[in-house]
Amino acid sequence: MKHIVNTLIRVHNYYAKHTDFILLLASAWISIVSIIYFYFHGNQNLSDYDALARLNIARKLIDSITPGIGQLGGIWLPFPQILFLPFIWNDFLWHSGLAGSIVSGTSFLIGAVFLKKTAFLVTKSEKISLFVWIMFVTNVNILLLQTMAMSESFFLFCLIMVLHFLTKWTKEHDTGDFLLAAFFVMLITLTRYEGYFVFIGSFLTVLLESVLFYWRKEGYRKVEGMVLLFLSVAGYGIFLWCIYCALFYKDPLYWLHLYSSQKGQISSFTVSVAASKLKSLPLSLKGSPLSFSRAFTIYSSAILWTNGIITTLLGLFGEVFFAGIAIKGLVDKKRVSEYLPVIIIGLVLFSFLIYGYYVGFIPSIEFPSLTWQHILSKSFNSFSHSNIRYGIILSPLIFLLIGLAASKNKILGFLILILFGLQLYTNFYTPLFLQFSFPKSWGYSRLKPIPWFTAHYDGGLILISANRHENFMFQTGLPYKDFIYEGTRHYWITSLNNPSQYSRWVIYDESITDDKVHDFLTPHALNVLKMQFVLVFSSEGVNIYRAIDKNNHHAL
């Protein structure tokens, strides 16, 4: 017995001494196990169309008939795709999706450790911060996202880093932390457009803290200097993106115009396997919301589903509880600066996400409405639009708020622990539907024409709309330089008028909207298609044409 006690003490001491390292290893272990599980469980790491598209964008940078930075496109922010570059050159890592998993997984494990460190900064409790870490690494949706070539995992990582360094700065006022926070804000603004709201929140935090801390001591010049210093680093990402848009689209605000006109909402085209079933089900929303309150309800529901109903409610409780503490602190003239980042960024991010959804910047979110009927039936877990994942963005803030609430009172802390345990338990062992689970909803399957096409493809360039057929292109396993698509500039424009100029194959789907080959082939091109190509495959709207060989006129 004594031996066991001594061993436990030694383990505890070792943990106390190497907490970060141990948690890093534990996070890495969880990450790797998840990747292995989802990879061998029907390639779930490729189950979102966006993941394929992002992998393809990265691949196109180096593998295209017109390779280069222009392939980044103007719709998605580019940083995650750039991060895939060191791995995407490898065909296996590309087609397995692991090129994205490596980046997302690394973001996840570092983010997990820094979330714990941030929690420690605000709660000053080792146990509570460990609890926050557990909440993060046991969220099944985060676990799936960290296996995918998506931007969410890296976004969460950046958000955590911003929260961490800003919190540290508000406590210690070290310029190094300040610059690091600004640096991660810059990265987040190059990762997802929600990052722009983080930028606003961080800016307000810096402004407020600078005014509170420096104005009296060192005058307005320091406040002005700190704000400009922050903006010069944090705003550089937005500046870069505007420059990119100006260079390639002759409009620095291309991204804004694109989203405000809803032309470029690739995500709105992200039709998952389950999507076709959605039409017949009682979903909360289809199309853009019409009122602010509706937007609020919808986005709040997304948060509740993706983070878990109990967890989110605990977070809300934490927010209320903590707001009370903060207000009391202000009244008592105590310094509450270290809470500012979590409060301000949390509120700004939440508010602006609703606003963005309200004005239509964010694509529609479709998911089961929050009713008792749905809560009591797990079958609803299968149906959702993949955009429900937007709810996960606030997860680090929710976990931190729960941690804060738990740290203020031992009994409260214990109660919160029990409730979170219940949330976790119900996700696996009860029929209650308390958390929408991405892995249970999303799946990856091969497209019908793919086996035929791969069997009959015998070389030549393929004219296809990447806008709607990223998945098709990906599943062919062909290098990207075999395709003529929207981003191939001269080849694309010429081929739409005369497919025979460069292409040997022409593929389009007449059953869907926005297939740009189908939509923009000119009458002359259609004539060429008729005269010089043969329709070799046609099924469920998908038409595949092949050029007639000059020496061999028979079709396949």
Place this chain on the structure above:
Amino acid sequence: MDTISLVIPIHNEALNLQSLLTLIHGVFGEKQIARRSRTITYEIIIVTDNPDNQTIQNIQTMSQDGAIRVYIVDGTHKKSDLCEIGFAYAKYTVLAKIDPDVQYYPGILSIIAGKISGKSDVFAAFEIERTEVLIFTKRVWETIHFTPLSYQTFNMEFLHRATEAGFAIKQVPVTTNQEHKIFHFADFGGYIYTRLLNLFMKIKKVHPQYMPSVNKHSMISAGFGYKKQHYITHTNLQYRESAIESFMLKQLLTYGLFFECIGFGLLLHPLLTLKIIVATLSIIYFLDILFTLYLVFKTFRTSHEIGFTKRELKQIQKKILPIYSILCPLYKEAHVLQSFLEGIARLDWPKEKLDVLLLLEEDDTESIEKIQCMHLPSYVQTVIVPQSFPKTKPKACNYGLAYAKGVYIVIYDAEDIPDPLQLKKAYAGFKKLPRNIVCLQAKLNYYNPNQNLLTRFFTAEYSLWFDITLIGLQSMNTIIPLGGTSNHFRTQDLKNLSAWDPFNVTEDADLGMRLFKQGYQTAIIDSITFEEANSNVGNWIRQRSRWIKGYMQTYLVHTRNLTPLIRKKGIHAFIFHLVIGGKIAFIFINPLLWLITISYFTLYSIVGPVIEKVYPPAILYIAIISLIFGNYLYLFCYILACVKKEQWGLIKYVFLIPFYWLLMSVAGCIAFYQLLFKPHYWEKTVHGLHGKTYLPGKRKFSFSFLPKFSFGQLFVNS
């Protein structure tokens, strides 16, 4: 009493020698003294090699004469070598070279005797076109010291070199006994040969000839003879290490070849040539960005500036402190002296161990008079620097160095306000740092940053230079171009380094490089000297053009021998190219690249396709990174510097700094023009424009937003 050493080189010419000696004794001997008002002390130095028996016998006889010294050199030597040996043994300051094979009339030597104490440095007694006798001061020989093509051309070459070295030459016609004269060039071939030789010498460039100082224990009066002029530099720095010549022949050929290649390339393969140029420039820019990033990283990772605790400084016992010399060169700046003296008075150093030297130029009578009227503290003395060329600050400092009594020495400009603890910090620094650190550079900054936009830019730039760039360079143990003032040395070290190069208008940067090449290092100490930021655009351009010109000079001087530099210093040679050469090049290339960028966006239809052709994809990416990320990085470095210096109010102005860069390019063009046509011209910066006396601790305020500018200021020759 006049003295003369008569040097006679002989090759077994005993017969001629005997009669010559008789003649000499006849002219200079005791019998003649009575006939002249003054006494001439003389010695005859006979130098020979491999003498035959007759000569030996004669020599033995001659040796008994007290006025004659005979040196027999082992082996076979040219007569010119014998001359050189003779000059080396000469005791007196006036030398004469006499050929034994010429039969002189006594008159010729009488003339020599009569001219010894004249004002000319060289007397040449000639008959028809041939110089028969040379009489000159020892300093002339020490200066022009050369190995002639042959002994027959010795006199001709001597006179040519002496003329080039700026010595006053007086030619005196004489008559020799033609019957006994031996003509070596009497034949026509010989005549042609002489003429050609003369022509060759006129064409052949004579490099600056070092004039040693009069006193061997001091560098005072040392200098160069060059282009028929004396340059008194007060340093024993050799011309190869000096900017007295801007370009060496090798450099001219290299640069010429380089530009010729570009020219031919543009004529024959314009597109390919442009692609190569663009690629090279883009890669250099990219490397500079990487280097800047690394520098910033090194600066912030671990600060390498030498810091001191209050306790450490307090523990320094006053009684053990040595004398500290302060050099303050002044030129028409007496109006700012009062605040300087106040600053010096505040220095925490025992005043009895302070040796402040105000270095005044002889022709600056206004300042001399003003200072004479001032009541100077006992530790301040004035030193009048004699009028000579070049008229530069480093020359004044070299002169002052000779009078410095301190174990340590520092240089301050007249408008400087040093940190009161700076001398103590430097002293403590020297004590605790390794011996190879011979210079401690205090950081410089401005006390009038908020005067106008220009001073704000200037202050931000200084903060970047001293608080990031130099600290970064120090952390890499590499070359540190010193700042103009507040560099502290051990006096002896500075003398060993030959002090400053008076021909280099940024003598500080040059010295930093020179000491590094010799295996020494510079360290930055955590102490600030405040100066006055230039607030007038014209004045600023003139000052900056001098700095850029000085950097060009420094670059040219230290790239004269690239191979040993690379072999000895490795990567540091590359850093030198980037920090000094790169910065200069960028000043000229930047406006061109900005023009290309702007025209690409604004005049795309006209120039766009051409620019796209010139930039191959890979290079385009590098160029875009340099353009977008590089420029941002440079701006951000300014911001970081302001943050480090807590100059928060300046940050917003940093975003306008590209306009300041543009001004630099203007100054760069002036600098380049001056490098070619007025390389040693010292553009004097006018100080005291802020119109206020700086008092530490007093609240500073903004005077105006925009700086004053008048084109006239650009051409003020102060």
